Amino acid sequence: MTLTPFVRHTGKCAALPRANVDTDQIIPKQFLKRVERTGFGPALFHDWRFLPDGSANPEFELNQPEAADATILIAGANFGCGSSREHAVWALAEYGFRAVVAPSFADIFTANCFQNGVAPVRLSGDGIDEVLRRCRAGRGVYRLTIDVEAQQVTDDAGLRAPFPLEPYRREMLLRGLDEIGRSLLEEPRIAAFERSRT
Amino acid sequence: MTTPRTLFDKVWESHVVHRFPEGPALLYVDLHLVHEVTSPQAFEGLRRVGRRVRRPELTVATVDHNVPTGDRSLPLDDPIAATQLDALAHNAQTFGVELFDLASPRQGIVHVIGPELGLTQPGMVVVCGDSHTSTHGAFGAFALGIGTSEVEHVLATQCLVLSKPQTMEARFRGRLSPGVTAKDLILDLIGRIGTAGAAGHVLEYTGDAIRAFSMEERMTVCNMSIEAGARAGMIAPDETTFAYLEGRPRAPSHRDWGRTVAAWRHLPSDPGARYDRRVELDAAAVAPQVTWGTNPGMVTDITGYVPNPGDFATADERQAVERALAYMALTPGTPLAGLPIERVFVGSCTNTRIEDLRAAALVARGRKVAAGVRAMVVPGSQQVKAQGEREGLDRIFRDAGFEWRNAGCSLCLGMNADVLRRGERCASTSNRNFEGRQGAGGRTHLMSPAMAAAAAVAGHLVDVREWS
Numbered sequence: 278m279t280l281t282p283f284v285r286h287t288g289k290c291a292a293l294p295r296a297n298v299d300t301d302q303i304i305p306k307q308f309l310k311r312v313e314r315t316g317f318g319p320a321l322f323h324d325w326r327f328l329p330d331g332s333a334n335p336e337f338e339l340n341q342p343e344a345a346d347a348t349i350l351i352a353g354a355n356f357g358c359g360s361s362r363e364h365a366v367w368a369l370a371e372y373g374f375r376a377v378v379a380p381s382f383a384d385i386f387t388a389n390c391f392q393n394g395v396a397p398v399r400l401s402g403d404g405i406d407e408v409l410r411r412c413r414a415g416r417g418v419y420r421l422t423i424d425v426e427a428q429q430v431t432d433d434a435g436l437r438a439p440f441p442l443e444p445y446r447r448e449m450l451l452r453g454l455d456e457i458g459r460s461l462l463e464e465p466r467i468a469a470f471e472r473s474r475t
Numbered sequence: 476m477t478t479p480r481t482l483f484d485k486v487w488e489s490h491v492v493h494r495f496p497e498g499p500a501l502l503y504v505d506l507h508l509v510h511e512v513t514s515p516q517a518f519e520g521l522r523r524v525g526r527r528v529r530r531p532e533l534t535v536a537t538v539d540h541n542v543p544t545g546d547r548s549l550p551l552d553d554p555i556a557a558t559q560l561d562a563l564a565h566n567a568q569t570f571g572v573e574l575f576d577l578a579s580p581r582q583g584i585v586h587v588i589g590p591e592l593g594l595t596q597p598g599m600v601v602v603c604g605d606s607h608t609s610t611h612g613a614f615g616a617f618a619l620g621i622g623t624s625e626v627e628h629v630l631a632t633q634c635l636v637l638s639k640p641q642t643m644e645a646r647f648r649g650r651l652s653p654g655v656t657a658k659d660l661i662l663d664l665i666g667r668i669g670t671a672g673a674a675g676h677v678l679e680y681t682g683d684a685i686r687a688f689s690m691e692e693r694m695t696v697c698n699m700s701i702e703a704g705a706r707a708g709m710i711a712p713d714e715t716t717f718a719y720l721e722g723r724p725r726a727p728s729h730r731d732w733g734r735t736v737a738a739w740r741h742l743p744s745d746p747g748a749r750y751d752r753r754v755e756l757d758a759a760a761v762a763p764q765v766t767w768g769t770n771p772g773m774v775t776d777i778t779g780y781v782p783n784p785g786d787f788a789t790a791d792e793r794q795a796v797e798r799a800l801a802y803m804a805l806t807p808g809t810p811l812a813g814l815p816i817e818r819v820f821v822g823s824c825t826n827t828r829i830e831d832l833r834a835a836a837l838v839a840r841g842r843k844v845a846a847g848v849r850a851m852v853v854p855g856s857q858q859v860k861a862q863g864e865r866e867g868l869d870r871i872f873r874d875a876g877f878e879w880r881n882a883g884c885s886l887c888l889g890m891n892a893d894v895l896r897r898g899e900r901c902a903s904t905s906n907r908n909f910e911g912r913q914g915a916g917g918r919t920h921l922m923s924p925a926m927a928a929a930a931a932v933a934g935h936l937v938d939v940r941e942w943s
Contacts, residue, residue, distance in 0.1 A: 297770050301907070312562050313516065355670060358770075359701075360606050360888075361622055362513065383671070443497070443499065444498055445498050463492065
């Protein structure tokens with residue numbers, strides 16, 4: 278699958294400063310029965326976003342007016358833990374998020390982000406605290422720039438925070454690479470490996 | 476002299492097909508397990524660009540996540556679930572992949588049938604689009620959960636692109652006390668290191684307690700590695716492993732057995748092998764565990780109390796505990812033993828093999844499920860179910876008032892009709908107590924099979940050690 282390259286993105290932020298947000302919360306299991314990669318956005322954070330009667334939960338962070346049209350999610354530690362369901366990333370992307378900024382991410386979730394051109398941006402404790410503070414003070418107009426090429430997060434008010442990216446994953450994001458196509462270029466090596474084991 | 480290597484190092488190094496200049500490896504996969512929920516988009520991806528499954532004979536599929544565990548006659552009541560099952564059947568046929576479907580006597584939870592068939596073997600790389608693939612590490616395999624795009628990648632290339640994780644040794648000194656199980660051991664570890672405690676690492680479980688475990692107990696431990704955030708969990712193969720595998724349908728043949736076992740004996744970590752991190756625990760000090768919160772790290776002894784948010788160190792933790800207690804409808808200071816429950820679930824890839832069912836049946840024998848409690852036993856596979864029936868466990872459970880059902884993931888994740896109703900409290904042998912995991916608004920307490928069976932009889936959480 279070819280992805281849209283992700284070089285840099287500037288967008289509005291929404292904060293969900295809770296630790297250990299698991300993929301069951303991001304996309305509850307009752308929505309996993311689809312056989313397509315689409316249709317998950319409306320169910321993002323379903324059990325938090327909606328009350329049992331189906332109406333919007335007025336207390337949930339993403340239902341606040343200032344969170345409307347956000348494309349960058351500011352989250353807590355160990356974001357995306359639990360189930361391997363890639364549906365969680367499909368839901369985040371379809372809802373409109375291009376990046377998630379957090380102090381740490383679960384391993385499988387991180388891999389799933391890269392497969393879908395969503396940037397998992399890991400900021401240090403100080404960096405994330407400052408971004409959260411500015412996001413809250415910004416009251417719905419706070420914008421961040423995620424620069425994958427320079428591996429840094431910036432805003433209009435002088436914030437500059439670096440984030441780590443494995444070179445391979447950075448390249449995938451920058452070029453919107455199809456990982457399968459790339460690995461298939463190594464077909465002779467795969468075949469040789471198989472021969473060596475028999 | 477060569478550098479001493481860990482079990483994981485050995486498995487990793489023997490599967491590297493290529494190292495990309497930018498760092499990660501192209502890692503060869505020996506066994507790819509597939510189920511109905513995380514595979515349809517992957518097969519569709521292949522179909523769209525005309526790719527084939529590179530090694531269909533190394534790929535095995537079953538249906539488990541959304542299958543009914545009651546009446547299995549077709550058509551299914553749930554048309555959307557039926558679509559997923561049909562899609563897997565169609566994909567398996569088109570791409571030449573073996574499928575254990577609802578009609579198969581070998582159907583079951585993917586992490587139960589892999590070992591049961593002898594598919595999972597020491598030294599392998601095993602993947603599946605499911606986080607509890609870590610279960611297979613009990614055999615000394617490097618087994619990890621992957622996302623659907625990676626499932627497609629493995630189908631197309633028989634390889635996975637992965638950067639080498641770090642290693643972490645969890646050593647358990649001594650032996651477990653009576654009434655304490657493998658489930659308690661792993662919950663105790665997760666409680667200590669937290670749900671991200673092993674993130675980025677492969678956990679290797681070592682020590683006397685692990686060596687004394689059966690394969691099924693080892694699977695319970697490795698299964699929950701992901702709940703500690705680990706990339707995988709592993710246990711070095713030994714005589715217990717070889718004895719379990721010998722003669723299973725897909726294990727190496729009698730002719731190859733001696734040679735294969737000789738190779739497997741080289742897998743355990745060398746003396747002096749270096750781990751990036753280590754943690755050591757006293758197995759004898761572990762008590763039966765029960766979770767009180769909304770992640771598996773929120774756990775304590777059954778003799779303990781619902782904690783007070785004020786006792787936690789950071790503002791983030793206090794906020795998380797407050798949220799968890801509100802969701803769980805629990806008041807700080809309440810003793811966990813005595814907490815009334817309405818539902819009991821003995822099932823899941825963590826705790827629903829034959830030894831688990833025997834342990835629960837031992838408690839249930841001659842007793843009755845308390846009034847107002849609905850208790851379910853969902854065997855991990857149809858083979859486990861048949862074995863349980865040969866041993867008369869079904870009769871013990873039914874006589875006690877438990878439901879005896881067909882194999883599947885069932886109430887562990889509630890994708891089928893087996894769900895908690897809003898506000899119901901459940902004693903569960905599964906692996907996740909996340910908000911809504913077993914049903915929107917449902918409240919899950921994780922524990923061992925014996926503890927869950929005892930809770931069913933008592934109608935509330937109890938310390939099973941008092942029931943000998």
